[in-house]
Amino acid sequence: MTDLAVSLSGVGKKYPFFTLDNIHLQVPQGQIMGLIGPNGAGKSTTIRILMGLVHQDHGEVRVLGHRMPAEQVAAKWNIGFASEDMRLYESKTLEWHMNFIRSIYPQWDVTYAQRLLKRFGLKAEQKIKGLSHGQRVKATLLLVLARRPRLLVLDEPTTGLDPVARREILRELTDVMTDEGRSVLFSSHNTQDVEQISDQITFIDRGRIIDSMDKEVYLDRWRRLRLEAPSGIEVPALPGIIDVQQDGRLAVATANAFAPDLANAYEGTGVRVQCIETMTLEEIFVANVEHSREGVGA
Amino acid sequence: MNRSVVQALILKDWRLQRLLVMLSLAAGGIALAVLQVRCEMAFFLGSTWFFVSMIVLGCMLPIANVINERKKQNLAFLMSLPVSVLQYAMAKMVSTIGMFLVSWAAFVVAGATFILSRPDIPNGIIPVMLILAALTLIGFCVVAGAALVSESEGCSIAATIVCNSLYGVASYFIIFNPAIHGDLKSPVPVWSPIVLTILAWEIAAIALILGITFYLQSRKRDFI
Numbered sequence: 219m220t221d222l223a224v225s226l227s228g229v230g231k232k233y234p235f236f237t238l239d240n241i242h243l244q245v246p247q248g249q250i251m252g253l254i255g256p257n258g259a260g261k262s263t264t265i266r267i268l269m270g271l272v273h274q275d276h277g278e279v280r281v282l283g284h285r286m287p288a289e290q291v292a293a294k295w296n297i298g299f300a301s302e303d304m305r306l307y308e309s310k311t312l313e314w315h316m317n318f319i320r321s322i323y324p325q326w327d328v329t330y331a332q333r334l335l336k337r338f339g340l341k342a343e344q345k346i347k348g349l350s351h352g353q354r355v356k357a358t359l360l361l362v363l364a365r366r367p368r369l370l371v372l373d374e375p376t377t378g379l380d381p382v383a384r385r386e387i388l389r390e391l392t393d394v395m396t397d398e399g400r401s402v403l404f405s406s407h408n409t410q411d412v413e414q415i416s417d418q419i420t421f422i423d424r425g426r427i428i429d430s431m432d433k434e435v436y437l438d439r440w441r442r443l444r445l446e447a448p449s450g451i452e453v454p455a456l457p458g459i460i461d462v463q464q465d466g467r468l469a470v471a472t473a474n475a476f477a478p479d480l481a482n483a484y485e486g487t488g489v490r491v492q493c494i495e496t497m498t499l500e501e502i503f504v505a506n507v508e509h510s511r512e513g514v515g516a
Numbered sequence: 517m518n519r520s521v522v523q524a525l526i527l528k529d530w531r532l533q534r535l536l537v538m539l540s541l542a543a544g545g546i547a548l549a550v551l552q553v554r555c556e557m558a559f560f561l562g563s564t565w566f567f568v569s570m571i572v573l574g575c576m577l578p579i580a581n582v583i584n585e586r587k588k589q590n591l592a593f594l595m596s597l598p599v600s601v602l603q604y605a606m607a608k609m610v611s612t613i614g615m616f617l618v619s620w621a622a623f624v625v626a627g628a629t630f631i632l633s634r635p636d637i638p639n640g641i642i643p644v645m646l647i648l649a650a651l652t653l654i655g656f657c658v659v660a661g662a663a664l665v666s667e668s669e670g671c672s673i674a675a676t677i678v679c680n681s682l683y684g685v686a687s688y689f690i691i692f693n694p695a696i697h698g699d700l701k702s703p704v705p706v707w708s709p710i711v712l713t714i715l716a717w718e719i720a721a722i723a724l725i726l727g728i729t730f731y732l733q734s735r736k737r738d739f740i
Binding site (some may be wrong): 270271272273290291292294295297298299300301303304306307308309310314318321322358362438458 | 518520521524527528531532588589592593595596597598600601603667737738739
């Protein structure tokens with residue numbers, strides 16, 4: 219037995235115009251991991267590899283203790299997977315789909331499915347083609363959740379949803395996590411969604427993982443310092459500072475390893491610290507991506 | 517345990533495509549009804565319609581059952597289920613060929629019964645009818661295999677065009693083969709060595725096409 223729900227190590231996949239490079243990613247059991255990246259960053263490819271739908275060129279993938287893609291059948295009994303580009307059969311009703319999934323999964327929870335129907339405001343007898351985008355996403359999620367998977371893998375589940383539908387889905391995901399044995403990996407380019415429900419966060423950009431850690435640690439370590447330097451003095455990038463933008467005497471420094479003594483260190487160089495601001499996950503994400511791209515470009 | 521998932525996938529395909537199969541059977545039934553009218557024109561129309569019904573089903577079924585699943589983005593939904601790529605391919609081939617075989621067998625039996633029931637039509641036609649029907653089965657396997665492996669509507673249509681073009685040529689060479697043609701007017705079916713050899717080759721061709729399909733499918737590294 220392993221205490222990791224998902225483990226990717228040294229995983230790579232090369233396409234003519236895109237390379238997923240040396241991916242290391244671990245999702246502990248009972249955790250929600252948010253995978254954040256811009257469009258085309260490699261989120262879907264990473265998820266497809268861990269689902270066994272795309273074979274990696276190199277590296278090892280284990281999901282719920284099973285090697286992927288070789289043991290994907292055994293692993294998928296306990297994985298609920300939904301992706302933004304996944305479609306149900308338009309000519310069939312939601313009930314038809316529920317019966318189909320129920321015929322496959324012995325653990326299908328009829329009571330929970332009925333509860334989800336009510337909570338999501340769905341009608342089982344309605345054909346899929348008559349559902350709105352938000353209702354289709356909810357229907358897919360119902361089919362995934364009612365089979366009671368140990369691991370939920372969701373690729374951009376909230377893309378294109380209105381705020382109400384998004385909130386309903388995020389609330390359901392949070393409820394799912396009351397069962398501590400359950401894990402979730404979900405990708406999004408919407409940092410608000412990820413910030414709302416994730417325990418762990420991984421940033422991915424241009425096929426590389428640029429950072430991965432506990433959400434609270436992220437929010438603690440990243441700060442924006444507003445600085446005022448004496449005239450003619452260039453504000454230095456002290457250890458822990460990844461970016462300094464200076465305009466005349468005023469500067470903004472972004473710290474990715476903030477510690478309280480950083481402010482003292484600046485004061486020691488003659489630079490006055492006007493204020494220290496916390497950063498939102500979106501600001502952290504953007505700063506992280508820009509820093510990573512500068513590093514690659516340098 | 518996983519046999520149940522493959523079975524569920526096959527059943528699902530039957531439920532989704534049964535209307536198409538029933539429509540083709542109905543078309544075959546109408547063709548048989550036309551054949552009951554005793555005139556040359558009706559015989560020509562009915563027998564053409566009879567084969568066309570089979571060929572049309574052979575073209576439409578792979579598109580409806582295989583290609584549309586990718587085109588309409590149902591594949592990710594299915595592949596999220598506990599099946600491997602090969603198990604999915606097996607379920608797909610079994611359901612697609614199975615559905616075609618039901619109609620095909622019904623057409624062949626109905627066709628043979630019709631010939632046997634009509635004293636004015638020589639029963640010697642039956643072996644040739646079986647050879648031509650088996651050709652449509654080969655063509656169907658080619659189109660279904662192309663659809664599954666290529667996942668492309670264009671490739672499937674190209675395979676359909678090639679197969680349909682070859683039916684005419686193959687039919688000509690079979691019907692006008694001197695070793696076969698002489699037996700066409702026989703009052704009883706003649707299962708000559710050449711007829712049996714052609715049927716054996718046809719069965720071997722079907723096995724080969726299915727083998728190649730599964731081999732190519734097993735080599736795929738990216739499924740979605």
